[in-house]
Every structure is written in structure tokens, then in C-alpha cells.
Amino acid sequence: MPLELTKIRNDFPILSQKVHNKPLVYFDNGATTQKPWEVINRITEYYKTENSNVHRGTHYLSQIATDHFENARKYISEFIGANNQRELIFTKGATESINLVATSMSDYINPDDEIIVTAMEHHSNMVPWQQLCLKRKANLKHLTIQPDGSLDLNKLERLISPSTKILAISHISNVLGTINPIKEIVRIAHKHNIPVLVDGAQAIAHIKVDVQDLDCDFYAFSAHKAYGPMGMGALFGKAEWLDRLSPYQFGGEMISTVSFNRTTFNEIPYKFEAGTPDVAGALGMEAGLRYIDKLGIDNIRKHEDDLLEYATAKVKEIEGVSVIGESKDKTAVLSLVIEGIHPFDLGTLLDQMGIAVRTGNHCAQPLMSCLNISGTLRASFGLYNTKDEVDIFIVGLKKAISMLV
Amino acid sequence: MTIKEKAQSIVDEFSMFDDWMDKYSYLIELGKELPLIDEKYKNETHLISGCQSRVWLHAEDAKGIIRFTADSDAVITKGIISLLIKVLSGSTPNEIVNADFNFLDEIGLKSHLSPTRANGLVSMVKQMQLYARAFKIKLNN
Numbered sequence: 383m384p385l386e387l388t389k390i391r392n393d394f395p396i397l398s399q400k401v402h403n404k405p406l407v408y409f410d411n412g413a414t415t416q417k418p419w420e421v422i423n424r425i426t427e428y429y430k431t432e433n434s435n436v437h438r439g440t441h442y443l444s445q446i447a448t449d450h451f452e453n454a455r456k457y458i459s460e461f462i463g464a465n466n467q468r469e470l471i472f473t474k475g476a477t478e479s480i481n482l483v484a485t486s487m488s489d490y491i492n493p494d495d496e497i498i499v500t501a502m503e504h505h506s507n508m509v510p511w512q513q514l515c516l517k518r519k520a521n522l523k524h525l526t527i528q529p530d531g532s533l534d535l536n537k538l539e540r541l542i543s544p545s546t547k548i549l550a551i552s553h554i555s556n557v558l559g560t561i562n563p564i565k566e567i568v569r570i571a572h573k574h575n576i577p578v579l580v581d582g583a584q585a586i587a588h589i590k591v592d593v594q595d596l597d598c599d600f601y602a603f604s605a606h607k608a609y610g611p612m613g614m615g616a617l618f619g620k621a622e623w624l625d626r627l628s629p630y631q632f633g634g635e636m637i638s639t640v641s642f643n644r645t646t647f648n649e650i651p652y653k654f655e656a657g658t659p660d661v662a663g664a665l666g667m668e669a670g671l672r673y674i675d676k677l678g679i680d681n682i683r684k685h686e687d688d689l690l691e692y693a694t695a696k697v698k699e700i701e702g703v704s705v706i707g708e709s710k711d712k713t714a715v716l717s718l719v720i721e722g723i724h725p726f727d728l729g730t731l732l733d734q735m736g737i738a739v740r741t742g743n744h745c746a747q748p749l750m751s752c753l754n755i756s757g758t759l760r761a762s763f764g765l766y767n768t769k770d771e772v773d774i775f776i777v778g779l780k781k782a783i784s785m786l787v
Numbered sequence: 788m789t790i791k792e793k794a795q796s797i798v799d800e801f802s803m804f805d806d807w808m809d810k811y812s813y814l815i816e817l818g819k820e821l822p823l824i825d826e827k828y829k830n831e832t833h834l835i836s837g838c839q840s841r842v843w844l845h846a847e848d849a850k851g852i853i854r855f856t857a858d859s860d861a862v863i864t865k866g867i868i869s870l871l872i873k874v875l876s877g878s879t880p881n882e883i884v885n886a887d888f889n890f891l892d893e894i895g896l897k898s899h900l901s902p903t904r905a906n907g908l909v910s911m912v913k914q915m916q917l918y919a920r921a922f923k924i925k926l927n928n
Contacts, residue, residue: 402807724840724860724861724862724864726839726840726861726863726864727840727861727862727863727864730811730863731811731863734807734808734811741839742839756860785808785811785812785815786815786862
């Protein structure tokens with residue numbers, strides 16, 4: 383079913399704004415998405431009528447807040463196809479989710495062990511593993527990519543060794559838009575009893591995510607890239623893993639009994655949620671995902687694929703433009719370089735025309751050096767973007783290029 | 788001309804433009820007049836941190852007068868550093884250290900550049916003043 387774009391755009395108050403006196407064209411959805419009224423209202427409503435601390439009060443408001451918070455956990459875990467809401471830990475975002483696993487895994491990493499990432503990882507799914515390796519004198523290995531921006535999947539078996547302890551990989555690349563074959567990768571890793579963590583930050587709002595079907599051991603994602611609030615996210619982890627791992631932050635909420643000498647920890651998910659959680663954030667996150675579900679993730683996928691195809695064909699007509707990342711399985715992200723022109727110059731001039739894009743290395747410096755480029759201009763689409771906006775972007779791009787050459 | 792006078796003439800030139808395209812075209816043109824840094828100085832030591840595009844800056848002391856040379860891989864950034872050099876080059880270390888940079892606000896450069904680039908602008912000014920301070924100390928010794 384095609385999306386009703388006029389109606390949808392009215393759901394997002396920020397989109398009617400003018401930037402430098404021009405209608406805003408927001409093509410920076412890979413960095414963060416805008417928020418619909420449903421999300422904004424849900425957060426406001428919480429603070430207006432439900433605010434209270436969760437899991438401890440005997441009073442009415444605390445009970446309401448706890449119920450809603452736990453319902454959000456249930457809804458979000460179902461949204462990603464998890465079997466049990468105990469397997470869903472609230473965090474402040476994909477980055478914290480990954481750091482949680484990397485820190486808690488530390489006990490299992492010994493000198494000369496190996497951790498595998500890929501060449502296309504965002505720093506948030508690279509640096510935590512690299513630092514863990516440095517701390518534990520282990521080795522970080524990476525799976526390379528092919529010229530079209532897809533992974534060298536046939537090299538994975540050779541990269542795996544008896545010392546490999548975990549494989550960490552993004553579901554969708556934030557630079558290339560490549561959708562990685564997670565199911566196949568998990569199958570290979572599990573053959574060798576290696577757990578897999580998936581960084582789903584770029585996937586959650588764009589394609590159907592089903593952690594049981596993927597069979598991954600961990601799945602990390604953020605609310606703010608899925609039409610929800612910033613500073614909120616979640617980690618899915620299989621119960622068998624979460625039960626084994628030690629907590630990485632300590633305090634209230636996550637304990638069961640405490641004496642001066644010892645503490646017994648609470649059960650999952652609570653043993654990983656020290657301190658008062660961001661209840662409004664969890665409710666906002668739920669509202670964002672409900673919004674996606676209302677429109678239908680498959681309809682969104684189809685719409686964004688169409689936009690990508692349309693925009694890709696249009697930019698390729700412009701002289702000197704190369705598209706970075708042309709895997710046959712990709713979505714929502716269009717990265718490009720233009721011969722002889724610095725992406726920052728383009729980004730600055732496009733901004734003057736009201737067009738928001740991202741320029742630079744996109745927090746993926748190792749990928750940039752693999753591709754031998756210093757940065758790209760990235761247009762990343764969301765469910766509210768239109769072909770008319772792509773046309774404005776193309777006109778703007780041509781204008782900027784004419785000023786810069 | 789003093790720094791103040793040079794800054795004022797830049798402000799005057801910018802005030803003639805009423806649309807952003809002319810402003811940026813002018814900046815890009817300014818970049819073409821940039822006194823280019825000697826290739827041998829285009830290294831890590833001369834790179835200014837805090838800019839999203841790369842900017843190399845060098846300063847030379849010619850009898851108590853500072854002359855700057857620079858380069859960048861982005862043309863708008865090149866225009867900005869060129870503008871700063873136009874205003875500051877040829878002055879004494881003391882004048883540069885005490886210079887007033889309000890003219891950047893007046894020409895709308897600070898607010899019209901993206902935040903990261905505005906930070907880059909601040910880093911450029913800081914680095915130029917750092918050179919001036921170093922020369923000042925050398926002169927006093």
C-alpha cells in the first residue's frame with residue numbers, strides 16, 4: 383500500500399519549518415529521524431499525568447508508570463520478534479547497548495582471543511571491541527568489503543578461528559546502505575559456536591527486523607533513528623547470554639539483596655538497568671515504533687526503495703558524480719562523491735538552500751580509508767520524504783556544483 | 788591599513804550582497820587569492836584541528852610583521868582562511884593578539900556557517916593568534 387505522504391508529513395511538525403527562508407528538505411535521517419506528534423504527545427502526556435518512579439512505589443502513579451514502562455518493553459520486544467520481554471534491556475542508545483555487551487563480555491576474553499568486526503562498521507561498533515581487545519590483549523580482525531559495498535562473505539569462514547569469541551556486525555551500513563546477510567552470517571558463526579551481535583541502528587526504521595528469524599545473539603538499536611526520542615535505545619540479548627554475563631553498572635534497581643559484604647543481583651533484564659530508567663524515553667520509543675507499525679514496515683521499505691532508486695538514477699546523470707555503495711541489497715542511504723569537490727563545500731551550499739544532508743566520514747573512518755576517500759555527501763531517506771524533495775535536492779546539487787567548479 | 792580598517796572594508800564588501808549565493812561566490816573568489824602555503828609545510832604540524840575540512844596554516848615573522856600562508860582542501864574553507872589572512876597578515880604580533888573579531892559576526896559569517904564550520908573558524912582564529920603570541924614572546928626576548 384503506498385504511503386499517504388501529505389497526511390504523513392502533517393504528523394511531523396518540524397517538516398513545515400523553513401530553513402534559511404527555504405522549505406526544509408530533511409535528508410539526514412541516517413543521523414536522526416524527526417518525531418511525529420504521537421511521540422511528542424506521548425512524552426508530554428507522561429510528564430503531565432503519569433510521572434513517577436518505577437518498580438518501587440506502592441502508590442497509584444508508580445504503579446501506572448511501571449505498567450506503562452513494562453508494556454513498552456513488551457511492545458518493543460514483540461516489534462523485533464523477540465520471544466520474551468526479559469530479553470529486552472533499555473539503554474540510552476545503540477552505542478550503550480554495544481558497550482554493555484563489550485564490557486560484560488570482558489570476562490570471557492583472554493589474551494590472543496579474537497573478535498571479528500567488518501570494514502563497514504560505525505565507530506560505535508568498532509571502538510568498543512577494539513578497546514576491549516587492547517585491554518585483554520586480544521586481536522581485532524575485520525571482514526573486508528567488495529567494491530560494490532557488500533561484504534566479502536566467502537572470506538568469513540577463513541577469518542574464523544578457534545580463538546574467535548564474538549562477531550559484531552551492522553545490519554545496514556550507515557554509509558553504504560548495504561543490507562548485510564545477517565541470517566547467513568549467524569549460521570556460519572553458530573556453526574563454530576560464536577555469538578553474533580548485530581548493530582541495528584540503521585535497520586530498525588527501514589526493514590523488518592525479526593531477531594528470532596535472524597537467530598542473532600544480541601541486537602542493538604536506538605529510538606531516535608526510529609522516530610522516537612534521543613537518549614533512548616534497547617539491547618536484545620538471548621536469555622542464555624544475558625543470564626551468563628555480569629552486569630556492567632551497579633546501583634539501585636539492578637539488585638536483589640544488598641549487605642555490606644555482598645550483593646546478589648536482580649534477574650534479567652533488571653540486572654542490566656542500574657538506576658532510574660528513562661521512562662518517558664521508553665514510552666516515546668514505543669510510540670515511534672507503533673507509528674512505524676501503523677504505516678507498515680513493508681510499505682515504508684517499498685517507499686524508501688523507490689526514493690533511493692529515483693535519486694540514484696538522477697544523481698548519476700550529473701557529470702563527475704560517483705555513487706559509493708551499490709550493493710544490490712541496499713536501502714534508504716545514498717552516499718556520493720563528486721570529482722574535485724569537497725563534500726563540506728557541497729553540504730554548506732545545500733544548507734543555504736534548506737537541504738539537510740550529512741557530509742564527512744560518517745563516524746566510519748576505517749571504511750573511508752578502505753574506500754580511499756576522505757568523505758562523502760550522504761542523503762538518507764525517511765518515511766516522510768518525497769520525490770519532489772529529491773528533485774529539489776538534485777537542482778540544489780547542480781547549483782552547488784556550478785558554484786564550486 | 789590597520790586590522791580594524793581592513794576588517795571594515797571586508798564588512799563593507801559583504802554588505803553589498805543581499806543573497807547568500809553572492810556571499811558564498813565572493814568567499815570562493817577570495818579563496819583563489821589566498822597566499823598559498825609552501826608545499827613543504829603541508830604536514831600534520833601545520834594542520835588546524837577542529838575543522839571538518841583540512842586547513843594548513845603557516846606564519847612567518849618578517850621584521851616584526853607577521854605574514855600568513857595557508858591552504859585547504861575545501862574551497863569555502865579556503866575562502867574563509869583567505870579572508871582572515873587578508874585582515875591579519877602584515878600586522879604586528881601585538882596587533883593580532885589584541886584584534887577584535889566582531890567583524891565575523893557583522894558579515895554574518897559565524898551564523899551562516901554550519902556549526903562545525905563555525906568551530907573551524909574559531910580554531911583558525913585561535914591558531915593565528917597562537918602564532919602571534921609565539922612571535923611576540925620571541926620579539927620580547
